[in-house]
Amino acid sequence: MNVADSELVASILNTKGNQIVNKIADADVILFNTCSVRQHAEDRVLGRISNEMSRKKEKDVKIGVIGCMAQRLGKKLNKLNSKIDFVVGVDQYKQLPQIINPRNDNLDFESKTAVNDDEIYEDIYPLHTGELNAFVTIMRGCNNFCSYCIVPYTRGRERSRPIDDILKEIKKTGERGFKDITLLGQNVNSYQYNNINFAELLRQVNKIETIERIRFVTSHPKDLSDEVIQVMAESDKVCEHLHLALQSGDNAILKRMNRGYTAEHFLNITKKLRKAMPEIAITTDVIAGFPGETNSQFQKTYDLMKNIEFDYAFTFKYSPRKGTKAAEFKDQIDEKIRLERLQKLIKLQEEITLKKYREQIGKTKEIYVEQVSKKSDAEMAGKSRDFKITVFPGDKSLIGKFVKVKITDAVGWTLKGKII
Ligand code: SAH
Ligand code: SF4
Numbered sequence: 001m002n003v004a005d006s007e008l009v010a011s012i013l014n015t016k017g018n019q020i021v022n023k024i025a026d027a028d029v030i031l032f033n034t035c036s037v038r039q040h041a042e043d044r045v046l047g048r049i050s051n052e053m054s055r056k057k058e059k060d061v062k063i064g065v066i067g068c069m070a071q072r073l074g075k076k077l078n079k080l081n082s083k084i085d086f087v088v089g090v091d092q093y094k095q096l097p098q099i100i101n102p103r104n105d106n107l108d109f110e111s112k113t114a115v116n117d118d119e120i121y122e123d124i125y126p127l128h129t130g131e132l133n134a135f136v137t138i139m140r141g142c143n144n145f146c147s148y149c150i151v152p153y154t155r156g157r158e159r160s161r162p163i164d165d166i167l168k169e170i171k172k173t174g175e176r177g178f179k180d181i182t183l184l185g186q187n188v189n190s191y192q193y194n195n196i197n198f199a200e201l202l203r204q205v206n207k208i209e210t211i212e213r214i215r216f217v218t219s220h221p222k223d224l225s226d227e228v229i230q231v232m233a234e235s236d237k238v239c240e241h242l243h244l245a246l247q248s249g250d251n252a253i254l255k256r257m258n259r260g261y262t263a264e265h266f267l268n269i270t271k272k273l274r275k276a277m278p279e280i281a282i283t284t285d286v287i288a289g290f291p292g293e294t295n296s297q298f299q300k301t302y303d304l305m306k307n308i309e310f311d312y313a314f315t316f317k318y319s320p321r322k323g324t325k326a327a328e329f330k331d332q333i334d335e336k337i338r339l340e341r342l343q344k345l346i347k348l349q350e351e352i353t354l355k356k357y358r359e360q361i362g363k364t365k366e367i368y369v370e371q372v373s374k375k376s377d378a379e380m381a382g383k384s385r386d387f388k389i390t391v392f393p394g395d396k397s398l399i400g401k402f403v404k405v406k407i408t409d410a411v412g413w414t415l416k417g418k419i420i
Helices: 002-014 039-052 068-073 076-080 093-100 151-155 163-175 198-206 226-234 251-256 263-276 295-308 335-358
Strands: 029-034 062-067 086-088 110-112 133-137 180-184 213-217 241-243 281-288 312-317 364-372 379-384 389-393 402-411 414-419
Touching: 002 029, 002 062, 002 093, 002 133, 029 039, 029 068, 039 062, 062 068, 062 093, 068 076, 068 086, 068 151, 086 093, 093 110, 133 163, 163 180, 163 198, 180 198, 198 213, 198 226, 226 263, 251 295, 263 281, 263 295, 281 295, 281 335, 295 335, 312 335, 335 402, 364 389, 389 402
Parallel strands: 029 062, 062 086, 086 110, 133 180, 180 213, 241 281, 281 312, 389 414
Antiparallel strands: 364 379, 364 402, 379 389, 402 414
8 A cells, every 4th residue: 555655646746847766865855655553664664764864964855754654643753853854644645746845945844644534636647666566546544443453543534536537547557568456445345436336346447458467455354245256256357366354263352353243254255255266365464462362362363264274364463553442452462472472373374375385286377477586587476366476487578478387386485387
């Protein structure tokens, strides 16, 4: 999502005569696009911001903070680092050209963080920076208020972009050579524009000729309908891959998280998905050590992950976010226990991922060739429809093409194979 927002900001600035530079040393303005989901993300970016401040000794460079941290902390960021020149929140990006204008001499410290629950940047075509895959924002904000999550506070209310704007952006993207798109939103399944729901949006996107592969993130288990599963199965371009956040395998914890589904419901969806698309890869997010989580509740998460066998899981240690309901719960779990539980989940998932990847050996997969392999110039790397990085002997001329690769090995989270 931050990549997509950076592209949006790049486009807003570009149309006003500014230019993106490749080397940070050449920049007159440096923007940090930030994430507030966990404290760790905030701490890291503060470190990076202070590292770049030394550039101010060499030239008059302005340093600004945008994104969720700007939204969440606003003027307080200036207290954390007094050399920050400006902060601009997620609904105020259209003000950026004015703020960074060199004629804006009296820039002392500026903070623009007004919330605008209508802002969807509908008239802006983002400056897609990749060449092969593009992120397309279909909605902004979130209304779910999961009790641990800062997003509804920083990103405001859920609003869907008009379908015509989305289709126009995807067509333009396709004409520019991007064949693989990812539809983005905090809860894409609740997309609703007039009478168009997410399933219908998928059907329409599937008709765009220049696009070959369609993915979407993130789905919410309470809103993923049978209709969407059916459209996924029927639409040739919609990939056999779904990211569906479990968060916990215990019903009482799920309730306290305000997730709106049970472990049984979640398990049932994974069964339906696998029945409709036997080759589907399901990935997830899980939080370890949510307030009040007992050993046996944690064990339920562990057991459910073992039972479902996700292809991959992003596992997180619970991080209290000020202003959220869960941060106020009195039964916070000791940091050491949170970490221990996290490590157990990581270890379990590593074993499952390796098993899942090994099951691919012998299969022939369609790979969208994206780049030269990081390990060898004689090898290319790309992704399968079920989102597995695959490496095989080949040369650069294959980039941007689809090839059939027979899988011969699985090393960690990478498949190896040969073009057939
Ligand atoms: N809208 C997406 C998630 C966005 S945040 C969804 O609902 O699936 C990405 C992930 O960060 C979440 O799925 C959750 O697992 C994790 N996360 C969010 N807040 C967190 C917190 N306070 N502590 C730890 N992990 C958190
Ligand atoms: Fe956060 Fe829940 Fe919204 Fe996802 S659905 S962004 S976890 S509040």
